[in-house]
Amino acid sequence: MADAAMTKAERREPMAAAIFANEAVTVRAAAPASRLSLRAGSEAIAPLSSALGVDLPVRPKQTSTTGSRTAMWIGPDEWLVIDAGEADLMAAARGAEGIFSAVDISHRNVAFLVSGTGAATTLASACPHDLRLTSFPVGAAARTLLAKAEVVLWRQSETEWHVECWRSFAPYVFGLLREGAKDAALA
Amino acid sequence: MSQSFRIPGKGRLSPSRGLRFFFDGKAFDALEGDTVASALLANGVHLAGRSYKYHRPRGILTAGSEEPNALIGVSNTAATHVPNVRATVQEVHDGLVTRSQNRWPSLAFDLGAVNSLGAPFFSAGFYYKTFMWPKAAWKALYEPVIRQAAGLGVSPKEPDPDHYASRYEHCDVLVVGGGAVGLAAALAAANAGASVILCDEQAQCGGAMRHESGARISGRSGWDWAQDAVAQLKAMDNVRVLTRTTAFGYHTQNFVALAERVTDHLADGKDLPRERLWQVRAKRVILATGAIERQLVFGGNDLPGVMFANAARTYLNHYGVAAGRKVAVFTACDSAYGAAFDLARAGSAVAVIVDWRHDVPEDLSRQAQELGIKILAGHRVVQAKGRLRIASISVAHRDGGQERSFPVDSLIISGGWTPSVHLYSQSRGKVAWDADTQRFLPGDPVQDCVTVGACDGTDDLARGVAQGIEAGKAAATAAGHAGGDQPDVAVEACESYAGGLAGDAGQIKGKAFVDYQNDVTAKDIRQAVREGMHSIEHVKRFTTNGMASDQGKLSNMHGLAIAADSLGWPIPDVGLTTFRQPYTPVTFGTIVNHGRGDLFDVTRRTTIDGWAQDNGAVFEDVGNWKRARFFPQGGEDMHAAVNRECRTVREAAGLFDASTLGKIEVVGPDAGAFMDLMYTNPMSKLGVGKLRYGIMCREDGFVYDDGVVGRVAEDRFHVTTTTGGAPRVLHHMEDYLQTEFPHLKVWLTSVTEQWAVVAVQGPKAREIVAPFVSGVDLSTEAFPHMSMAECEVCGVPARLFRVSFTGETGFEINVPAAYGRSVWEILQARGAEFGACTYGTETMHVLRAEKGYIIVGQDTDGTVTPFDAGYGWAVAKKKKDFVGIRGLKRPDLVADGRKQLVGLTTSDPAMVLEEGAQIVADPNQPVPMTMIGHVTSSYWSENCGRSIALALVAGGRDRMGQTLHVPMPDRTIAVTVTEPVFFDPKGERLHG
Amino acid sequence: MLLIRCPYCEEERPELEFRGAGEAHIARPTNIAEISDEEFEAFFFLRDNPRGVTFERWRHIHGCGRFFNAARDTVSDKFITTYKAGEPKPDLDAVRGEKA
Structure with missing residues (x-):
């Protein structure tokens, strides 16, 4: 098997082509991204922010973005860091001083982008969280539920949402978003 | 007969918009906007159905959702047939097909009406008195006959082809009821800037203005004013007006469920959902639900x-x-x-x-x-x-x-009129008896809600509208919106609703109905009291008064008054039955909405699952996961496939998708200390690059989960859990970490779905895997059983485990999930060269049982300690603490005679025991026998050439070699107690 | 569906995001291996289940993931207050005073 060592596995993203669009909403799969689940006490926030090049927000529901990199407050010692590129976030975090946990979850999660005037309504078909701008402003993020699936919602603009879920939940989440999008165009 | 009761010049429907519909096969003309009831009446038809018990001819009593009599079946197709639709609610559309119910052979000539002759037989409490003898006749004779004769419409048997939508909504103010008072409240709240939802169950708002001719508001008829108010509301961005929408459930913290009927009034619903469920969370709720005439x-x-x-x-x-x-x-x-x-x-x-x-x-x-x-x-x-x-x-x-x-x-x-206090009552508000007007009225609100207008006992329109405006303003202010002009609503004329009578009107001749839908008469109520029912709850259940789908909207007050009169008590002393949800019947479709078919529940599939589907796997459900159970070839049944897979793994090798195993990454300087606390084993002693099988107990000392733990680095563990146990194990670990051991610097992250896991097991496993692994010497000396390494496999970052759940030389290759399918395919091609097979969970179960490896939840049941399972070696002797350390010392857990895991072999090697079968020592003892254990796992083992079983047996390990018995319905099977390892007892193959 | 204020997220969130986790303020003995059968029984098995105010644990499992404590009235179902894990039982009279 001389060629075995040369055999390189390829990445497969079966949901990558998922798309649904109508006059009110477009739901589509986000491109693969690098993701880190970051856990740390308060003393490591500054060194991690500097190592990652993005400030770890310290208030609930907040996010901060620098370039292609966004850090989302998920819990008082938990952040979801997403880099839209192929950056090695693990390597970047490893350089930080202090006590923390960085775990690569680039493949654990996938994301859908929900955009359009009916985007919030689409999510509201299955999400009990108050998604009005008063309680979910632009730039906010929160872990919550979409029917039976746990998701992280990130509002990128008034009409654009990034919906993060575990990989095996993606067909279910897409199905819900499609139903929600259909109804968002009606009422 | 074409609408001869339609009066030219009267009404609000346009005579130019004619429609045609069918009732009991006959075509009728109608106008756009008609209900089935109004259209039948226009054609002089009052007879609309037969009653539930006596099959009495029944007409159209009401013009709203409280209708108890005119219940019809509505259908376009067999699958969309809806029984028990109120003709007073169903709007006519062109071609609508309706039929009367509960009659045979025809509405006008119904054989069931002979029930009336047997009326004494059907009197109050007849369920409890008749059909009692002979006992056997109930199932065979009485029940089928009664079910045929009684009951309302017939349910469709086909799946519902319609779809239903759902929406969570949040608002400042929810106004329930679009009569004049509700409209005034909505205007006031909306003018102040609050976000408002106004819902009304009718096709158009207006409430009592629909029937009143005397009311005048702001220079117009009450109806015209209401329509102008609705138009004004609809034009505002902060208002949503929902008509044909019933608020049917008022839950805690102003969470109100609404059912919107979207298409039932349309001839062609196109792609619209039939109904939409709104789950509204409102800061303030204004109930303007009106009153119901009785x-x-x-x-x-x-x-x-x-x-x-x-x-x-x-x-x-x-x-x-x-x-x-x-x-x-x-x-x-x-x-x-x-x-x-x-x-x-x-x-x-x-x-x-x-x-x-x-x-x-x-x-x-x-x-x-x-x-x-x-x-x-x-x-x-x-x-x-x-x-x-x-x-x-x-x-x-x-x-x-x-x-x-x-x-x-x-x-x-x-x-007279009964205030509609249902939703107020559902909100847990208490009603109070108003002796002056002889009715129950809302007391103090328990939630942030207010009742206004007729439902609050305010009969005067001018006062009701003023109440509505005040409530709307106050609700908006409470929600933080204090601006805006108060709406100018001048009530110039209104009608009187004074008077009313609860109870029967003097000596009765004939049948006087209190509950039309359930055929309960005044006499039945009096009889119930005579027979000793003194609480209204007992009267209700004995007579079924108020228990039909209209939930006593018309009958409750009368039933109460008659019972009170019979008892000689004041009405409030008799009590009041509970107002339950839903206010009016709600379809299952609305409640379920998206949650059917593929969206009923999450179906989780691994990244390798597609290959299994393409290759004919038969799947089983494990939690939410679909797992490939076996891979039949050329017409094999399960046993043939599993036998082949089992044989092949031990003779050559097998590939198995183990991706569903739960995985938790435990990271931090105190990771070892935490692992010591969570597992019975001494995990902090585990070397970097090593694996250990771990058992997790609950505090009571019973086995909670198990799995292989790898030490990736000094401060990083890769923990695996059972497939079904992954979420609860993480929850259990988080619980201890956050609340009992918060001083430990360690964090937990689920990585179940980060990694796809390909297990390669069997004597050829190393040869199959080796060429694709970079950077690790896979020889047994360098990488022995229970080793792990971070490396590359097929050019992608991997965590490679040398581990086995089969007793063979084995590898589990963790690769980032999106590479799983590709790595799997590469290894499949390589495996084929060595005669390897693909195996599923069934073969996995057999192979592990041959080795006596337990499955938590199958061989354990929440009352089994590690010692009971024969895994005492996994419990550290020297640790000062771990979860379960004290529980394991409880007197019952160290007592003799506990059930212990043993092997069982049948004297006939072909006989496979049933899992769950009970075990006795003496098969000749009298029934009920003393059961000393049960079979937990049982299979045909192709590799052993015989059946094998694992069992929990009292004092099992002291019974080695004993003969026990498994009584089955058709025979008693003798079994011999053995060690629970049936294959390669010395475990030499692990180290091959 | 209840609204529950998460003391970490500092806002009310829908009940579906939470999971109840039994009675609060029952500390696992640090010397658990040494305690008597009676002490273990009291720690592990015996619970108050009062009619009225109860102190209980919740986890914002589908939100921030934190365990926290709540004082809730089992008759009205109403939360009186919620507070972070590890904090002492609050003075409920003071809490009620603030709300009024």
Whole structure:
């Protein structure tokens, strides 16, 4: 098997082509991204922010973005860091001083982008969280539920949402978003 | 007969917009905006159905959702057939097909009506008294016959082809009820800047303005004002008006469920959902739910042609339909006079107004006089007579005396109005008895809600509207919106709703119905009291009063009053039954909405699952996961496939998708200390690059989960859990970490789905895997059983485990999930060169049972300690603490005779025991036998050439070699107790 | 569906995001291996289940993931207050005073 060592596995993203669009909403799969689940006490926030090049927000529901990199407050010692590129976030975090946990979850999660005037309504078909701008402003993020699936919602603009879920939940989440999008165009 | 009861110039429907629909196979003309009820009445049809118990002919009583009689089946196709639709709610669309229910062979000639002859037999509590003997006849004879004869419409058997939508919504102010008061409240709240949802169950808002002709608001008729108000609201960005929408459930913290009927009124719903569920969270709720008119209780009060006063006026003033040509009115309330006057002005003859009350307000008697209508005050209708339609009434003085007969084709009745306190009551608010007006009214609100208008006992329109405006403003202010102008609503004229009667109207002749839908009469209520039912809850259940799908909207007050009268108690002392959800019936489709088919539940599939589907795998459900159970080839059944897979793994190798195993990454400087606490094993002693099988106990000492733990680095563990246990194990670990050991610097992250896991097991495993692994010497010396390494496999970052759940040389290759399918395919191709197979969970189960490896949840059941399972070696002796350390020392857990895991072999090697079968020591003892254990796992083992089983048996390890017995229905099977390892007992193959 | 204020997220969130986790303020003995059967029984098995105010644990499992404590009235179902894990039982009279 001389060629075995040369055999390189390829990445497969079966949901990558998922798309649904109508006059009110477009739901589509986000491109693969690098993701880190970051856990740390308060003393490591500054060194991690500097190592990652993005400030770890310290208030609930907040996010901060620098370039292609966004850090989302998920819990008082938990952040979801997403880099839209192929950056090695693990390597970047490893350089930080202090006590923390960085775990690569680039493949654990996938994301859908929900955009359009009916985007919030689409999510509201299955999400009990108050998604009005008063309680979910632009730039906010929160872990919550979409029917039976746990998701992280990130509002990128008034009409654009990034919906993060575990990989095996993606067909279910897409199905819900499609139903929600259909109804968002009606009422 | 084409709409001969439609009065030209009356009503709000356009005569130019004709429709056609079908009732019992016959075509009828209707107008756009008609309900089935109004259209039938326009065609002179009052007979709409048969009653539930006595199959009595029934007409159309009401014009709203409280209708108990006119229940019809509506269908376009067999699958969309909907039974028990209220004809008063269902709007007509072109081609609508409806049919009457509960009659055979026809509505006019119903054989079931003989039930009326057997009426004494069906009296209150008959369920509890009759059909009791002989006992066997209940199932065979009585129940089937009763079910055939009774009951309402028939459910469709086909899947519902419609779809349903759902929406969570948040608002400042929810107004329930779009009558004048609700509209005023919504305007006030919306003007102040609050976000407002207004819902109303009718097709159009307007409430009582639909039937009243006397109300004038801000220079217009009440109805016209209401329509202008709705238009004004709809034009505002901060308002959502939902018509055909019923608030059916009021939950905690102002969480209110609404059902919107989207397409039932349309001939072609196109792609619209049939109904939409709204789950609204409102900062403030304003209940403007109005009041419901109730009947008077007298003999024959259910004959077709008997109609409530507000309904008769609605049909006349809104739909332009006269209830009859020769009508009489029987009332105890002012509001019915308007029906008499409106009908008289529209050309119907009004024979008489019979008023239960001795004193009639002067302006009403003057108007009656002007219209030439006779009033008999202090009188009552003794009985209504007729067969399929009322033909006459007999009237007498309240105190008795001579009866006079009046021929009529319709009798308009009103027993007064019952405030609609259902939602208030669902909000946990308590109602209070108002002795002056003889009704229950809302007391203090328990939630952030307010009741206004008729549901709050405010009968006067001007006062109700003022209440609504005040409530709307206050709600907006409370929600943080204090600006805006107050709406200018001037109520210039309104009608009187004074009066009312609860209970039966004197000595009854014939059947006087209290609950029409369940055929409960006044006599039944009195009988229930005589038979000892003193609480209204008992009366209700004994008579079934108020237990039909209309939930006693008409019957509760009468039932209560009659029971109170029988007992000689004041009404509030008899108690009040609970107002339950839903307010009106809600379809299962609405409640379930998206949650059906693929969206009923999450179906989780691994990244390798697609290959298994392409290659003919048979799947099983494990938690939410689909797992490949076996891979049949060339027509193999399960046993043949599993036998082949089992043999092949031990002879060559097998590939297995282990991706569903739960995985948790435990990271931090205190990771080792934490792992020591969570597992019975000494995990902190585990070397970097090593694996250990771990057992997790609960505090009580029983096995909670198990799995292989790898130490990736000094401060990083890769923990695996059972597939089904992954979420609860993480929850359990988080619980201890956050609340008992918060001082530990360690964090937990689920990585179940980060990694796809390919297990390669069997004597050829190393040869298959080796060429694709970079950077690790896979020899047994360098990488022995229970080693792990971070490396590259097929050019992608991997965590490689040398581990086995089969007893063979084995590798588990973790690769980032999206590479799983590709790595799997590469290894498949390589495996084929070595004669390897693909195996599923069934083979995995057999192979591990051959080795006596337990499956938590199958061989353990929440009462099994590690010692019971024979895994005492996994419990550290020297640790000071771990979860379960104290539980394991409890007296019962260290006592002799506990059930222990052993192997069982049958004397006939071909005999495979049933899992769950009970085990006894002496098969000849009398029944019930003393059971000493049960079979937990049992398989045919192709590799052993015989059946094998694992069992939990009391004192099992002291019974090695003993013969025990497994009694089955057809035989008793003798078994021998053995060690629970059936294959390669020395474990040499692991190290190959 | 209840609204529950998460003391970490500092806002009310829908009940579906939470999971109840039994009675609060029952500390696992640090010397658990040494305690008597009676002490273990009291720690592990015995619970108050009062009618009225109860102190209980919740986890914002589908939100921030934190365990926290709540004082809730089992009759009205109403939360009186919620507070972070590890904090002492609050003075409920003071809490009620603030709300009024």
